[in-house]
Amino acid sequence: MKALTRKSNRILDPPPSLDPVDTLALADTHDVRGNRRSGTPTLIPLSPPPWHLARPGDQSGEDPGTSSVFYIHMLLRNTLFLHCLRLFILLQTSLTLHLATAQELTDTSSMSTNGEPQKFQSPLDVEKYPGTPEGLNLEQVHIYVRHGERTPVGVRMADQPANIPEQWIMCKTARRMQASVHGMPEIGDQFLESRKIVERKDGTSMPGECLLGELTDLGRKSTYDYGTSLRKLYIDKLGFLPDTLEKADQVYFRTTNMPRTTESLQHIIHGLYPTSKCHPNAIPPILVRNGRDENLIGNTSNCKRLEVLLVGFAQGALFLRLFESSYAHVIPLAAASAFNPTLEPLDKKLSKYIGGKPVRVDGKPRASGIMDTIRAAAAHNIKVPPEFEDKGVVDTIERAVIAEWFSDKTEEVRRLGMGRLLDDLSRKIQHKVEYGEKDPLKVLVHATHDTGLAALCSTLDVFDEKWPAFTASITFELFKRTADPQSSSIMQTVMSPFRTMTKPEYFVRMRYQNKNMVLPMCADEGKHLSGSPEFCTLTAFRERIKELTPVDWDAECAPGGRASR
Structure with missing residues (x-):
C-alpha cells in the first residue's frame, strides 16, 4: 500500500500546472559566477563548501593560522552567506521553472489535430451529466x-517513411523522485531527492525524454x-x-x-x-x-x-x-485466421511503413502494436502517415484488434x-x-x-x-x-x-x-x-x-x- 506523503502541507507529485519542480537548488542556465551557459542541469549541493573556499586569509590578507577565533568566525559567516545565497537561487529558479512549466503545459494541453479536440481522449463531461428521477x-x-x-x-515505425519518433521528449514535468531515507537516531528520517533522466543505450541522455x-x-x-x-x-x-x-x-x-x-x-x-x-x-x-x-x-x-x-x-x-x-510467446491463432484476411487489403497501403511486412494480428509488429503507436502519436499531435488518418483503415485494424x-x-x-x-x-x-x-x-x-x-x-x-x-x-x-x-x-x-x-x-x-x-x-x-x-x-x-x-x-x-x- 502506498500513501501520498505530505511535506510542508503539500502532497507530493502535484498536478503539472502547479508543479514547483524540484526542491534541490539547480544551476540550470548560469554557472556559479552568473555567466550564461548551456548543458545538463547541475545539482548544487546544500552541504557546507570545502574549507579552503572560505579561508579568512583570502579576505583579510592575514595568515590563516594567526587567529583561530577569527578563522572560525569567518568560516561560519561565509557558510551562512553561501546557504542564504543558495536558498535565494533555489527560490528564484523554482519560481522561474514553475512559470515556464505552467505555460508549457497550457500549450501542450491545447494541442489538437486540425484544431479539433483530441480524438483519443475522453474527458468527463460535467455539463451533460443527466439528472435523476425525483x-x-x-x-x-x-x-x-x-x-x-x-x-x-x-518502438515501431521509427524509420522512413513513417518517421514516428523513437524518443519522445514529452516528460519534462514531475521528474522529481523523493524517497524516505532512514537517518541516524539524532537526525531522524529524511527525504532523498533527485531527478530521473532516461539514459539511452549509447550512454547519452536528454532531459524530458520519456x-x-x-x-x-x-x-x-x-x-x-x-x-x-x-x-x-x-x-x-x-x-x-x-x-x-x-x-x-x-x-x-x-x-x-x-x-x-x-x-x-x-x-x-x-x-x-x-x-x-x-x-x-x-x-x-x-x-x-x-x-x-x-x-x-x-x-x-x-x-x-x-x-x-x-x-x-x-x-x-x-x-x-x-x-x-x-507474453511475446502468446500467438492468437483463432483471431489471426479469422481476421488476417480482412487485413490483407491494407498491405498495399501500410506495408511500406513497417519494413515491407504485412499487417497481421500476429505479425511483427502486431496489429495491436501498430494501433498503439498510431493512437499515442495522434493524441500528442505527432504527424502520422496519411493512410492512418483514413477512418476506413483505422476501423479495419481496430475491429481485428478488438476481436x-x-x-x-x-x-x-x-x-x-x-x-x-x-x-x-x-x-x-x-x-x-x-x-x-x-x-x-x-x-x-x-x-x-x-x-x-x-x-x-x-x-x-x-x-x-x-x-x-x-x-x-x-x-x-x-x-x-x-x-x-x-x-x-x-x-x-x-x-x-x-x-x-x-x-x-x-x-x-x-x-x-x-x-x-x-x-x-x-x-x-x-x-x-x-x-x-x-x-x-x-x-x-x-x-x-x-x-x-x-x-x-x-x-x-x-x-x-x-x-x-
Whole structure:
C-alpha cells in the first residue's frame, strides 16, 4: 500500500500546472559566477563548501593560522552567506521553472489535430451529466478510469517513411523522485531527492525524454483535469462530496502497480481535492495490490486457466500490452485466421511503413502494436502517415484488434476475467446499503487500463467494440429511493404511526464515456426503475454479479479448470 506523503502541507507529485519542480537548488542556465551557459542541469549541493573556499586569509590578507577565533568566525559567516545565497537561487529558479512549466503545459494541453479536440481522449463531461428521477438520492460512486496519454509501449515505425519518433521528449514535468531515507537516531528520517533522466543505450541522455509506456506531460494534465471535473460534478454541482476532505474514510483510491496508473491517480486526487481542500490529517492513501491479487484487469499471471482460454480463443492475454515482452510467446491463432484476411487489403497501403511486412494480428509488429503507436502519436499531435488518418483503415485494424482481445464472451472467461472485480464492487455496495450513514465511504476511484474498461463493458454486454480512449471512465452509481410522502393518501398518513416503515429501494446506474448504459441483465420488467431502464434494481444487479463470481478461484484457475456450478 502506498500513501501520498505530505511535506510542508503539500502532497507530493502535484498536478503539472502547479508543479514547483524540484526542491534541490539547480544551476540550470548560469554557472556559479552568473555567466550564461548551456548543458545538463547541475545539482548544487546544500552541504557546507570545502574549507579552503572560505579561508579568512583570502579576505583579510592575514595568515590563516594567526587567529583561530577569527578563522572560525569567518568560516561560519561565509557558510551562512553561501546557504542564504543558495536558498535565494533555489527560490528564484523554482519560481522561474514553475512559470515556464505552467505555460508549457497550457500549450501542450491545447494541442489538437486540425484544431479539433483530441480524438483519443475522453474527458468527463460535467455539463451533460443527466439528472435523476425525483426521489432518487445518490449514495455511493465507484469510478474506474484509464490512465492519461502515454508514449507507445514499443518502438515501431521509427524509420522512413513513417518517421514516428523513437524518443519522445514529452516528460519534462514531475521528474522529481523523493524517497524516505532512514537517518541516524539524532537526525531522524529524511527525504532523498533527485531527478530521473532516461539514459539511452549509447550512454547519452536528454532531459524530458520519456520511457516506453510512460505517462506524458499531456497525460498528467488530462488526468488532473479529470480530477477537477470530478470536483465540479460531485462537489460543486451535486453537493454529494464535502468541499474539504476532513476524513480519509470518505474516499478510496486504488491503482494497478504501474507507474502510469499510479501517477494518473495522483493527479486525479489533486484535481478532486487540492492541497487547500484536504485537511492535513485526512491525506488519502493510494492502495496497490500484489500481482497475484490484482483484479482491475484480467489476471492471467495468477490464473492459468484464463490464459489458456484467452490463447485458445485468440483473445490475447489481457496483460499482453502491459508486459509485452513477457507474453511475446502468446500467438492468437483463432483471431489471426479469422481476421488476417480482412487485413490483407491494407498491405498495399501500410506495408511500406513497417519494413515491407504485412499487417497481421500476429505479425511483427502486431496489429495491436501498430494501433498503439498510431493512437499515442495522434493524441500528442505527432504527424502520422496519411493512410492512418483514413477512418476506413483505422476501423479495419481496430475491429481485428478488438476481436483478438475481446471476442470470447463465454461465462467462464467473464467469471475468471472480471468476476472478482465485480464481486468487490457488489460487496462494497451492499455494505453501504446495510450500514447507511455508518459507512462513510462515498467515492471510490480506481486507476486502470484500457483492457480493464473494455473487459468490464464486455462482461456486462455493453461494449461498443471501440478501444477505450485515454482517461475514459466507467462509473457505477448507487441510488436510494424512499417512499414519497406526497403520494400518500390522507388515510395512509393517519395510519402511518401504526404501520411498518417501507424499506427503501436501491438502484445502480452504469455510465461509460459520458453515456448511460442500459444493462441487458436488467432489461426485464421489474428489474429496473419503471420508465428509466438505465437504473438497474440492486437485486437484479447483484444476482447477475453472483453468477459471475468464481466460487473457488484457485480451483477454477487450475490449467484444466473446474465447473463452478
